[in-house]
Amino acid sequence: MIEQILNFLSYDFVRSALMAGSLAGILGAVVGYFVVLRQVSFAAHALAHIGFTGATGAALFALSPLEGMLIISVLAGGMMGASGNRIQRSEIAIGMVLSISLGIGTLFLALYKGFAGQASAILFGNIFGVSHLQIFQTLILAAISLGALLIFSRRLLFASVQPDLAEARGISLSVLSVAFMVILAVSVTLASQVVGILLVFSLIIGPAGIAARICRNFWAGITSSVAIALFSVWSGILLACLTNWPPSFWITTILFVLYLITETVCRFILRMER
Amino acid sequence: MTAALSIKDAGVRLGGHDILRGVNAQIEPGEFVGVFGPNGAGKSTLMRCVLGLTPLCAGSISLFGEPPGRANGCIGYMPQSRASLESTSLSARSLVTAVEGGDRWGFPWSNRASREEVERAMKLAGAEEYADRPFSVLSGGEKQRITLAQALLGKPRLLILDEPLASLDPRNQMRMVECIAGIKAATGATILFIAHDINPLLGHMDRVLYVAGGSAAIGPVDDIVSSESLSRLYGAEIHVVRAEGKIFIVAAEGNVTEAARHD
Numbered sequence: 001m002i003e004q005i006l007n008f009l010s011y012d013f014v015r016s017a018l019m020a021g022s023l024a025g026i027l028g029a030v031v032g033y034f035v036v037l038r039q040v041s042f043a044a045h046a047l048a049h050i051g052f053t054g055a056t057g058a059a060l061f062a063l064s065p066l067e068g069m070l071i072i073s074v075l076a077g078g079m080m081g082a083s084g085n086r087i088q089r090s091e092i093a094i095g096m097v098l099s100i101s102l103g104i105g106t107l108f109l110a111l112y113k114g115f116a117g118q119a120s121a122i123l124f125g126n127i128f129g130v131s132h133l134q135i136f137q138t139l140i141l142a143a144i145s146l147g148a149l150l151i152f153s154r155r156l157l158f159a160s161v162q163p164d165l166a167e168a169r170g171i172s173l174s175v176l177s178v179a180f181m182v183i184l185a186v187s188v189t190l191a192s193q194v195v196g197i198l199l200v201f202s203l204i205i206g207p208a209g210i211a212a213r214i215c216r217n218f219w220a221g222i223t224s225s226v227a228i229a230l231f232s233v234w235s236g237i238l239l240a241c242l243t244n245w246p247p248s249f250w251i252t253t254i255l256f257v258l259y260l261i262t263e264t265v266c267r268f269i270l271r272m273e274r
Numbered sequence: 275m276t277a278a279l280s281i282k283d284a285g286v287r288l289g290g291h292d293i294l295r296g297v298n299a300q301i302e303p304g305e306f307v308g309v310f311g312p313n314g315a316g317k318s319t320l321m322r323c324v325l326g327l328t329p330l331c332a333g334s335i336s337l338f339g340e341p342p343g344r345a346n347g348c349i350g351y352m353p354q355s356r357a358s359l360e361s362t363s364l365s366a367r368s369l370v371t372a373v374e375g376g377d378r379w380g381f382p383w384s385n386r387a388s389r390e391e392v393e394r395a396m397k398l399a400g401a402e403e404y405a406d407r408p409f410s411v412l413s414g415g416e417k418q419r420i421t422l423a424q425a426l427l428g429k430p431r432l433l434i435l436d437e438p439l440a441s442l443d444p445r446n447q448m449r450m451v452e453c454i455a456g457i458k459a460a461t462g463a464t465i466l467f468i469a470h471d472i473n474p475l476l477g478h479m480d481r482v483l484y485v486a487g488g489s490a491a492i493g494p495v496d497d498i499v500s501s502e503s504l505s506r507l508y509g510a511e512i513h514v515v516r517a518e519g520k521i522f523i524v525a526a527e528g529n530v531t532e533a534a535r536h537d
Contacts, residue, residue: 037362150380150381151380153380153381153382154376154378154379154380154381154382155377155378155379157382158372158373158377161359161369161373161376162353162369162373162376162421164351165351165352165353165373165424166376167325168325168346168349169346169376169377170326170346170377171376212362212363214363215363216363216364217364217365217368218364218368218371218372218382221364266363270408270411
């Protein structure tokens with residue numbers, strides 16, 4: 001079996017998939033941890049679907065799906081961020097915007113014939129199809145996002161944990177919120193390349209949600225989130241090679257099983273704590 | 275000596291309505307002031323003005339001689355409890371650590387000085403016992419102590435506590451008030467303590483700031499919490515009844531329980 005895996009690694013498309021998957025996984029895991037802390041997971045989910053319009057509409061404007069999705073989701077993320085702390089309470093509004101986006105995306109699909117193959121790739125991911133250019137784009141975007149997050153993560157953590165006190169200490173909650181949602185939009189776009197728009201939730205929320213359930217300390221949480229993301233992406237891609245089943249299926253399945261295990265164990269432990 | 279907080283003829287308008295007008299109060303460093311009044315009277319709004327988050331439409335506020343917003347580093351603010359972190363598994367200590375130096379840039383790395391500051395604040399708030407337990411399993415009173423510890427970071431000279439007694443049972447209310455009095459004694463901080471009920475604070479507070487009827491009055495408990503003074507403030511007949519060492523505030527007509535419970 002190890003021989004088989006080494007054999008897979010000699011293929012360029014497998015190595016590319018591992019590279020792109022790792023980059024999107026790391027960024028998603030770190031950003032996702034803040035998503036869980038700030039309780040904006042529905043907004044994260046919606047951003048991916050809103051990006052669908054951009055991905056399908058891109059063809060009409062001679063852009064790549066990645067570029068189209070990036071533009072739309074960053075715009076939407078910025079607007080969601082501007083609504084500040086109301087974001088957790090505006091589920092209906094976000095839901096409406098998300099459905100009209102999918103609707104317009106469907107129209108774009110119909111207008112641009114012969115796009116069906118691409119559509120399935122956008123919706124369910126096509127990690128084995130990423131080009132070197134896409135890996136390069138992913139690397140740059142992930143580096144910029146992580147770099148930006150590094151600069152203001154201290155403030156973001158404070159504002160996520162105790163927003164009222166942060167505001168009283170002179171921190172602008174809306175600026176932080178916009179900046180964070182833009183970074184989230186980038187992460188969602190990158191993650192959608194790996195698992196597809198419909199399954200983005202698993203890669204952003206999955207590792208971070210599991211880590212946030214186990215870890216009692218911020219740094220332990222971030223580290224485990226990244227470790228879980230890398231483990232699930234790598235084993236998902238390798239299992240896909242072994243079985244010829246889609247990597248999106250394996251990645252989501254691994255994360256779900258991990259989630260079930262943590263949830264069961266945590267409930268048991270927390271009951272003991274009480 | 276500069277006053278810790280000086281409010282002169284302050285007025286606030288929100289959404290075209292006069293919330294407060296002609297508020298005057300001078301609070302000296304090291305004073306423990308209880309802030310009372312019915313819900314919606316503008317207690318929290320007044321505190322937001324002090325923090326510089328809501329602008330005044332008239333008058334002025336100064337904190338240790340400086341305009342609000344400028345001196346926020348020396349204010350500790352304990353907001354009303356909210357349900358946002360109910361399900362987190364982060365430990366109590368991590369949540370206090372997350373706030374320490376939280377207005378700095380960079381990533382949230384804590385050095386020895388900030389770890390010591392976290393321990394100091396947790397000890398002052400009486401929260402060190404459950405520092406390592408997940409926040410979500412703590413009781414309401416324990417959670418309040420964590421929020422208090424967050425407010426104590428950075429050695430504030432003025433502590434604004436927004437309803438720290440809300441949703442606590444009488445025994446825990448008493449403990450919380452004693453804890454705050456202890457903090458005052460240990461740090462010499464000026465304390466503005468917003469509460470619903472006057473009784474738990476009797477014997478601990480130096481003066482009362484009563485917000486009602488669109489304005490406010492400050493003074494010793496016996497002067498402010500009297501039938502004449504409160505009737506003037508409310509613009510309605512109010513009776514203050516003292517029994518068994520406790521104070522009850524009753525409206526002469528209309529909704530009796532409203533005034534009594536300060537709802």
